[in-house]
Amino acid sequence: MSPSNSGDAINSQISWEPSLACLKFAIYAMLAGSFAALLALYIVAPGHPTRAIGPIVLVLVAMAGWSFLLRGRIRTAVIVLLIGSWMAVTGIAAFNGGVGAPVIVAYPMIVILVGLVISSRAAFAVAAVCVIAIVSFVLAESSGFLPSPPPIFPALRGVVHAIVLVLSATLAATFVRAYTDQLDELRVVSSELAQRTMEMDASRADLHRAQAVAKVGSWVYDLVTDTMHLSTEACRVFDVPEGTTGSYDTYLVRTHTEDRDAAAAAWRAALDGAALDYEHRILVGKTIRWVRLRAEVEFAPDGTPLRAVGVSQDITERKAAEEEIRRLAFYDSLTHLPNRRLLHDRLQQALVSSTRSGRKVALLFIDLDNFKTLNDTLGHDVGDKLLKKVAKRLTACVREGDTVARLGGDEFVVVLEDLNEDLYEAAAHTKSVAEKILATLGQPYDLAGHHCGSTPSIGIALFADDQTTIDDLMKRADVAMYQAKDAGRNTLRFFDPEMQAVVGARLALEADLRQGLAQGQLLLHFQAQVDGSGRVTGAEALVRWQHPQRGMVSPAEFIPLAEETGLILPLGDWVLTTACNQLVAWARQPATAHLTLAVNVSARQFRQPDFVTQARDILADSGADPRKLKLELTESTLLEDIEDIIAKMNDLKALGVSFSLDDFGTGYSSLSYLKRLPLDQLKIDQSFVRDILTDPNDVAIARTIVALAQSLGLSVIAEGVETEAQRELLANSGCHAYQGYLFAHPLPTEAFGELVRRA
Numbered sequence: 001m002s003p004s005n006s007g008d009a010i011n012s013q014i015s016w017e018p019s020l021a022c023l024k025f026a027i028y029a030m031l032a033g034s035f036a037a038l039l040a041l042y043i044v045a046p047g048h049p050t051r052a053i054g055p056i057v058l059v060l061v062a063m064a065g066w067s068f069l070l071r072g073r074i075r076t077a078v079i080v081l082l083i084g085s086w087m088a089v090t091g092i093a094a095f096n097g098g099v100g101a102p103v104i105v106a107y108p109m110i111v112i113l114v115g116l117v118i119s120s121r122a123a124f125a126v127a128a129v130c131v132i133a134i135v136s137f138v139l140a141e142s143s144g145f146l147p148s149p150p151p152i153f154p155a156l157r158g159v160v161h162a163i164v165l166v167l168s169a170t171l172a173a174t175f176v177r178a179y180t181d182q183l184d185e186l187r188v189v190s191s192e193l194a195q196r197t198m199e200m201d202a203s204r205a206d207l208h209r210a211q212a213v214a215k216v217g218s219w220v221y222d223l224v225t226d227t228m229h230l231s232t233e234a235c236r237v238f239d240v241p242e243g244t245t246g247s248y249d250t251y252l253v254r255t256h257t258e259d260r261d262a263a264a265a266a267w268r269a270a271l272d273g274a275a276l277d278y279e280h281r282i283l284v285g286k287t288i289r290w291v292r293l294r295a296e297v298e299f300a301p302d303g304t305p306l307r308a309v310g311v312s313q314d315i316t317e318r319k320a321a322e323e324e325i326r327r328l329a330f331y332d333s334l335t336h337l338p339n340r341r342l343l344h345d346r347l348q349q350a351l352v353s354s355t356r357s358g359r360k361v362a363l364l365f366i367d368l369d370n371f372k373t374l375n376d377t378l379g380h381d382v383g384d385k386l387l388k389k390v391a392k393r394l395t396a397c398v399r400e401g402d403t404v405a406r407l408g409g410d411e412f413v414v415v416l417e418d419l420n421e422d423l424y425e426a427a428a429h430t431k432s433v434a435e436k437i438l439a440t441l442g443q444p445y446d447l448a449g450h451h452c453g454s455t456p457s458i459g460i461a462l463f464a465d466d467q468t469t470i471d472d473l474m475k476r477a478d479v480a481m482y483q484a485k486d487a488g489r490n491t492l493r494f495f496d497p498e499m500q501a502v503v504g505a506r507l508a509l510e511a512d513l514r515q516g517l518a519q520g521q522l523l524l525h526f527q528a529q530v531d532g533s534g535r536v537t538g539a540e541a542l543v544r545w546q547h548p549q550r551g552m553v554s555p556a557e558f559i560p561l562a563e564e565t566g567l568i569l570p571l572g573d574w575v576l577t578t579a580c581n582q583l584v585a586w587a588r589q590p591a592t593a594h595l596t597l598a599v600n601v602s603a604r605q606f607r608q609p610d611f612v613t614q615a616r617d618i619l620a621d622s623g624a625d626p627r628k629l630k631l632e633l634t635e636s637t638l639l640e641d642i643e644d645i646i647a648k649m650n651d652l653k654a655l656g657v658s659f660s661l662d663d664f665g666t667g668y669s670s671l672s673y674l675k676r677l678p679l680d681q682l683k684i685d686q687s688f689v690r691d692i693l694t695d696p697n698d699v700a701i702a703r704t705i706v707a708l709a710q711s712l713g714l715s716v717i718a719e720g721v722e723t724e725a726q727r728e729l730l731a732n733s734g735c736h737a738y739q740g741y742l743f744a745h746p747l748p749t750e751a752f753g754e755l756v757r758r759a
């Protein structure tokens with residue numbers, strides 16, 4: 001409401017009520033007038049007591065008005081006084097000469113007062129009644145009905161006239177004066193009110209502005225009616241339309257779901273008398289606003305909570321600043337990776353949990369080779385770009401729980417947590433991650449148009465015992481990193497010499513194998529598979545590595561390494577190609593044309609999405625008969641994605657290729673899987689054959705496998721058969737196909753050919 005509006009409204013509401021003093025004066029005047037009239041009557045007409053009725057009535061009316069006044073019923077008092085006066089005047093006139101009575105001059109005064117005090121309509125009514133009274137007096141007088149007025153001295157008559165006139169005029173003047181005084185007073189009050197309203201509006205506007213500047217909204221929450229009243233700023237803070245009033249739930253739903261429980265708990269505590277002060281988030285669009293809410297709950301004397309009066313402050317900026325401070329304190333500003341301080345914290349936690357769980361922690365120190373040269377030649381901008389990209393690539397190399405930090409310059413640290421409890425397993429895993437880092441960081445970089453190469457040197461230390469401190473660990477990794485630099489850079493080194501030796505040997509073997517594969521140092525040996533009558537029905541191809549220095553290396557040594565490094569893929573490819581070529585060579589000779597060839601396929605190899613295509617291409621290129629090719633799978637192949645394996649097996653079977661399950665009984669084959677696999681043969685593992693003569697369990701297992709194979713419609717072959725006694729027992733158990741030293745060792749191509757021809 002604007003100030004001028006409010007002033008008008010007040011003026012229009014003014015209805016005049018006579019003041020108490022004014023009324024009292026009127027009553028005194030009435031009493032005085034009445035007593036004066038009684039006195040006059042007593043002197044002038046002592047023989048006419050009936051004429052005293054009028055003044056006596058006036059005295060009664062004055063007293064009735066007085067009693068209402070005392071009870072505070074001012075309006076009733078006014079009405080009683082006015083009507084009573086009228087009746088008294090009329091009564092006096094009736095006994096004192098009708099219209100000729102001087103008291104008649106009071107009628108206009110009464111009409112005016114009724115108009116002022118009651119309403120204009122009432123004034124009209126009283127005026128009409130006055131006219132009726134006067135007309136009645138005239139009629140009554142002419143018909144002689146009225147008592148004739150007492151004889152009176154003209155002077156006295158004039159005096160009475162004068163008294164009545166003066167009294168009426170005084171009364172009227174008093175009323176009018178009181179009216180105007182009150183009007184003036186009301187005008188002053190209303191202008192003061194308007195002024196105060198203006199001031200209040202201004203201070204309310206100031207408050208709103210101050211709240212908006214401070215981003216603090218105030219509110220009152222009536223706990224009895226569950227209604228919240230919010231200031232304009234509080235509405236903004238809560239992100240509700242201005243002027244919204246509603247239950248607490250209306251605002252609770254504005255609270256971020258994650259903060260609701262805490263908010264509810266804070267309110268519960270506040271209702272028990274605790275101070276209310278908590279921070280919560282609101283979902284404003286897609287961003288989140290932080291709000292601090294502080295309030296006090298007011299209670300009734302009996303402890304009932306009545307209302308909460310509080311403020312809600314938008315603290316988003318403060319939170320952002322805190323976050324920024326945290327970021328500056330704990331993160332590197334260039335790469336946004338954790339800095340040395342946060343790394344220290346994380347390492348501390350990692351070491352504590354490692355001590356508890358026994359799971360190992362590895363620390364990798366990574367320093368970029370020749371970073372200084374790049375920085376000096378291409379400038380710091382390019383150098384910074386490289387560091388950012390390195391940070392990204394490093395982060396991509398590790399798991400989510402691992403830490404990548406930047407110590408400064410071109411030094412980075414990776415912490416691998418939750419590694420295997422076995423130190424060497426942990427070392428092997430760390431090595432593979434470090435190799436991934438070497439490979440990833442070694443990829444070329446496009447730095448604002450500059451194509452650059454950069455390689456890292458990595459030093460690794462493992463946290464192996466709880467005596468090691470963070471500083472020890474950092475120093476060790478640093479020393480190892482310098483060893484990697486000394487070793488020609490772009491490489492990794494373990495701090496622990498023993499560990500270094502183990503991984504070093506593996507590294508050497510891997511490099512050798514890669515080279516051996518390229519230089520044709522691998523060859524296939526063939527081990528005969530015979531039937532119940534001793535006839536050679538085929539062979540198993542077993543790979544051999546003719547190492548220039550180490551001589552013949554067993555596949556048991558290099559196949560696992562090849563699987564780990566992925567070399568198994570080119571190696572397996574070579575084996576399959578060589579085996580198919582061998583089948584073609586055998587097909588040309590009548591003595592060997594009937595031979596089948598079993599080829600071992602590793603799980604990783606078989607899982608290659610294009611394995612079927614590769615095998616089909618090799619078969620087609622070599623011209624080998626697929627029906628002579630048997631693929632040996634191990635149970636580990638079947639552990640993952642059985643549907644895909646079945647599909648691949650079916651595709652290959654459609655070409656004529658058959659399948660044998662190698663090392664059967666040592667893995668975790670589920671019988672339900674076995675039933676679904678399109679296998680042709682089960683191969684009893686040599687571990688059961690070895691002790692079959694002495695261990696009755698092995699006999700039982702062999703028999704069970706035979707029975708299982710029979711029920712599934714598969715053939716059985718036993719491997720590792722070294723003695724005739726073993727063969728006989730196997731034969732008695734129902735197994736009529738064998739492979740083992742009893743018949744032949746794995747032999748080179750020529751020797752195997754000889755064996756078959758001699759038989």
Ligand code: C2E
Binds near residue numbers: 572741
């Ligand atoms: P495997 O497929 O179970 O091959 C049988 C292993 O038993 C061969 O060892 C073989 O020499 C050996 N053996 C055969 N008869 C006897 C016997 O009477 N007594 C004893 N004690 N051993 C016998 P090898 O050649 O050392 O191969 C070891 C493993 O290496 C193979 O086990 C196979 O899993 C893997 N392997 C060999 N060649 C390849 C290949 O080309 N590819 C793949 N993926 N794995 C291969």
Ligand code: MG
Binds near residue numbers: 540662
């Ligand atoms: Mg095999």
Ligand code: MG
Binds near residue numbers: 662663
């Ligand atoms: Mg085997």
